[in-house]
Amino acid sequence: MTEMQAMGSMRRIKQCAHELLTIGEMGDDDESWELMESDLRLKSVFFFIDFNRLISGALDEANKKVLTGLADELLYYMHELSNSVKSRSIPQTQECYADAAVVLQQVMDALITPSLLDSEDQEESSSS
Secondary structure, X not given: OOHHXXXXXXXXXXXXXXXXXXXXXXXXXXHHHHHHXXXXXXXXXHHHHHHHHHHHHOOOHHHHHHHHXXXXXXXXXXXXXXXXXXXXXXXXXXXXXXXXXXHHHHHHHHOOOHHHOOOHHHHHHHHO
């Protein structure tokens, strides 16, 4: 994976996490629930693809382990949140959102660490 691809994946993960962390109060009409459900589905796909790219491109086993753990935990809570949105229960959705928000913040914090961007290109550029 090129450094540009890794940076793009990290940027999209951070952007999706930020968007989910800044969600305001959701309305209780059908359109709001459907919009939230679609948005969660889309962001889950982005998280899956981008974490997969970062994990595949990481050279350091410790970084792979950290990224894999974050991805697993995030995708689990995204699934739980998606299920609660499907049930259309505001209290359950708020509870699941609070759990997901903790993991989203962990993801944001972890992606600030430049060492997680261990791509082959960085190794090549540092050896030249």
